[in-house]
Amino acid sequence: MTPSPRLETVAFDSLIVRLFDAIDESHMPWVLAAVDAIRERLGEDALEVVPSYTTVLVQIDIRRLSLGEARARLGEALASLSPRATEDGSLHEIPVWYDASVGPELELIAQRAGITADQVIERHCAHDYSVFALGFAPGYGFMGLVEDTLATPRLKTPRQKVAAGSVGIADRQTAVYPAPSPGGWNLIGRTATRLFDREREGYTLFKPGDRVRFVAIDRATFESQGGDTTPQPPAEESGA
């Protein structure tokens, strides 16, 4: 579906380009096309161009142009979008040790779905996911969509500390925590892959629009990759 972008003021120097109203994987090529068009048209006049599921936030350099000027130029830039080819994004294989000790909600998700933990793993690995947005923490990629049976609401009480590399599910989204942090997603496993590295060119492993495939590995392989097997304490509540 070809979007009709709407421009909304969100701050004295920022506009939201709203392309869609709901999350869908088919939207990403359009969101990325909008990012390209905005960067090309505004150049250094744009300080930040932040894509998310359905929108792009644009912060302009207010010393160089007014919001009204930016609005006009964005209107031109977005007038004739064509979706970016999906094969432009990289495909990342993320090895994951799925285990209840590092993924305490693995069993909960299985119970909710009426399937075994092994089937949860199989189904989580069965699809390539789109990276919709980076946010929450450096390199944290919001991905989806997991199949309906695995969809599980966030924990009512977020954990104070989720281990680095934890793989989680919230509703129909999935993500990996790049660094230890508080978090409310249902944890099902852990990866040794680094998602954020200050020494890496571009800093983050994922970019919006990339594709991600999870691959189940055993404990020995996880350890050989440098994975930390310290168990993740269960959430405060049970069976949320």
Next chain:
Amino acid sequence: MSLKVERAGPLALVVDGGRQGVRHLGVTQGGAMDWVALGWANWLLGNAPDSPGIEIMVGGLALVAEADVSVALAGADLGATLDGEPLALAEPVTLKRGQRLVFERPKSGLRAYLALPGGIEASAIMGSVTSTVREGLGGLDGFGKPLAQGDVLTPRQDRPSTTDRRLPRRDADSGQRNGDGEPGALVTASDGPLALSLVPGAQIASFSGTSLYRAFNDVWTLDQRADRMGIRLTGPRLEGSMSGMVSEGIPLGAVQVPPDGQPIILMNDRQTIGGYPRLGGLTPLACARLAQCLPCTEVHLVPVSPERARDDHLRQLARWE
């Protein structure tokens, strides 16, 4: 030409203008919460306004000069003393080797800014030295650690202060009028609720008419829950029609309203994307003033146009030229 940290206090951070061009990677902005005060402190020494300085929250910081060094202060009055004598805040000061600069406790405002000649030496991470503790980026160690006992602050330039600049008084020169919510070089008390300028927008249309009326006419009170990520306001419960919003990028000063109806103003260390409906965004000038407010401070939200907000902003930048 350096200062040694004898005692760090609750939170003292290396800050500058923050990280730019990295929000799409999930990396927050960071930087001086009261960027106007940092600008004035730097201006006193002839530095660029966003040169790295120290943001001292509440006080408790004690520094010893390891050699003669010029410094400048702006922002909150945290009861600074030099070898026990109260320090005048309006002009640069040269510390003699061995002298102690101590920040006792807040007298007016919350965050003081310390500038050194040329800025403070630290390695830039993603284009900024600003310390974001949550992300583990920046600061003296490069990993976001706040100042700690034994740290050494080294100026980028090995020169004494050459300016004879003084901070403007609170009058037309500084653009600051009592209670108008405009940040100044030094924080002074307000007679009544502070007026914070807000550019309406985002999901403002999703709030009820009554809620909007009250948002801009009632007095809001700053909550205890306030940090570099966000500052909560308490007051009338704001209600809207929006639920299950899709997360989107969040600008500085965004006024988001979670389901409890009490707004949170998202500040420098905010998460980069979020999914609560918003009334719009405070101007950066209003954010700077807000950063100096203690819990229980009363504020008004005052709508302004983007054009007016831009004029005010550019006028502030021009004061440092």
